[in-house]
Amino acid sequence: MIESHIIDIKWMKRAIYLASLGKGRTSPNPMVGAVILDKNGNLISEGFHSKSGMPHAEAMAFNNLKKDARDGTIYVNLEPCCHQGKTPPCVDKIISFGIKRVFVSIEDPDKRMSGKGIKLLKDAGIKVHLGLCKKESKELNKSFIHKNITDNAYGVMKWAMSMDGRVGLKNGKSKWITNKDSRSLVHSLRASFDAIVIGGNTLRKDDPFLTSRGIRNPEPLRVVFTKTLNLPVKSNLWDCKLARTLVVYDASTADEKFLKRIPEGVEIEKLSSDNPILLSNLLAKKGCNNVFWECGPKLATSAMKAGCIQELMTFIAPKILGGVSSMNPFSDFEFTDMDEVFNLNEPETSFIGNDIYVKSIT
Ligand SMILES: NC(=O)c1ccc[n+]([C@@H]2O[C@H](COP(=O)([O-])OP(=O)(O)OC[C@H]3O[C@@H](n4cnc5c(N)ncnc54)[C@H](OP(=O)(O)O)[C@@H]3O)[C@@H](O)[C@H]2O)c1
Incomplete structure (x- = not known):
């Protein structure tokens, strides 16, 4: 038996x-x-x-x-x-x-x-x-199960930070905080996601490619979430030969005259508000079981608050960026009591060269 x-x-x-x-x-x-x-x-x-x-x-x-x-x-x-x-x-x-x-x-x-x-x-x-x-x-x-239960895509948020918890300098520069191997790992992690999300400001500041560098074919859908639609005329994300790009905007605040800056081939969707859960729901409807959130602090905070994030991946580099107004991974959640903070579960830690990689569940 x-x-x-x-x-x-x-x-x-x-x-x-x-x-x-x-x-x-x-x-x-x-x-x-x-x-x-x-x-x-x-x-x-x-x-x-x-x-x-x-x-x-x-x-x-x-x-x-x-x-x-x-x-x-x-x-x-x-x-x-x-x-x-x-x-x-x-x-x-x-x-x-x-x-x-x-x-x-x-x-x-x-x-x-x-x-x-x-x-x-x-x-x-x-x-x-x-x-x-x-x-x-x-x-x-887990992503397929989550999507079926909630109608939203399973969200994993990733950020890279210094030992003093900074994700960029006060002038917005953040290339590169972590080492080459950590960044290569991020490229291969992207290959297991259906979509990658950033906010409009990360597009303006970093002009990223957001691809798996060919590890996944076709590449994941690249998504820019914007309240203003004030996106640049030139951007690496506008090259849709590399990967599909989707711009999602909040129709209640965006200035639609900026739509003409977005080249043909880039997909466009509008939502009724800037609530990131609407974006998660939209991406689930488009067939995404999971989404990799690679956004900066403002969108990261809204996405956490809205319940879009089920897992966190943190890369910590042995560097000190310092600065009172340098960027943190999140902006203010306005917690007033320690009972309100996010307690993370099942943390797993490993080293990537001198960088520390921590994975946890929200
Ligand atoms: N170290 C890291 O891991 C890492 C990762 C990503 C970014 N960064 C850095 O983060 C900086 C950008 O930070 P950020 O906080 O402005 O990031 P972001 O990823 O651009 O998110 C903020 C932008 O998202 C859009 N958005 C749409 N809905 C929103 C909502 N409900 N709440 C907040 N934003 C919403 C807005 O775009 P519009 O302004 O277009 O309306 C807003 O300006 C850059 O300097 C970048 O280098 C660092």
């Missing part, structure tokens, strides 16, 4: 690993992997969801079958779908191939679907085991 449980864990972990191969390419869908064993417990096929619009993991695994799957077992990290989307329902495939046991790590977080796939499998006489390796599966698809 214990031995068979260990074997089941091994195959579910393999399904989770296969799922992770789709990282950065499956949105708005989840990352899913599937492993099929024959009736004697031998591996006969596997698959994963490689990209939205491509076959689901289960379908790919059935397409790759080397032997008869009748009376076999399938391991999937997410409940198989039971609806006709861009691809046919996976539940039908599992039933029609005569699978006897299905291991599902977690239910589909979409409340309209949740549990329905499992019920259909059970109704067809298939033994369904739910919950194996659920911690790992939830971690892998």
Whole structure:
């Protein structure tokens, strides 16, 4: 019994690993992997969801079958779908191939679907085991789960600061606070996000590229959030051959005469206010499961207040910038009591050369 449980864990972990191969390419869908064993417990096929619009993991695994799957077992990290989307329902495939046991790590977080796939499998006489390796599966698809529960994209905020907590000099200069390896890590981190957000002022001051430097193809969507629309005529973000760019503005405050500065090819959307949660919601509707917020202190503060940020990534360089009016990562939250401050959870720390990297959950 214990031995068979260990074997089941091994195959579910393999399904989770296969799922992770789709990282950065499956949105708005989840990352899913599937492993099929024959009736004697031998591996006969596997698959994963490689990209939205491509076959689901289960379908790919059935397409790759080397032997008869009748009376076999399938391991999937997410409940198989039971609806006709861009691809046919996976539940039908599992039933029609005569699978006897299905291991599902977690239910589909979409409340309209949740549990329905499992019920259909059970109704067809298939033994369904739910919950194996659920911690790992939830971690892998945390963005997809968050988006389904809240209708907003999962937000990760990143900033680079000096040992004295400064993100730039008082004249706005911030290139470069951290070392080359930290900056390369940021490029590769960008590859696992669907969109990267900055505010208009960071665009004006830093004129960044915001790409993964080719690690992800296509590159993540680059997003500028502006209240004024007072954006420069020339900008690295206007080169849409490199990556898509989206300008989102607050229609209640922006001066729309500035729209003519934005070149053709750049996408434009307006919102009814400057509340960053509206931006998070808009990006989720556009198919982004997760968003990397690389903004300066003003937008960072608004985004934190609005609940757009679920994780923080902080790079700390062994430098002192000093200055009473140098920039902090956040402006004033106007807390008046220590009970009101953000308490961060599960901090993880590592070194990147001489820089310190801290990851935490809000
Ligand atoms: N060290 C780091 O990690 C790091 C990272 C990013 C930026 N920076 C530095 O930060 C500085 C810019 O700081 P910043 O705070 O002005 O950053 P920002 O990222 O430009 O955010 C502020 C801008 O966002 C727009 N915005 C839209 N909705 C907003 C809202 N609800 N609340 C606040 N802003 C909103 C406004 O653009 P409009 O003015 O166009 O209306 C506003 O000026 C630059 O000097 C840059 O070098 C440092």
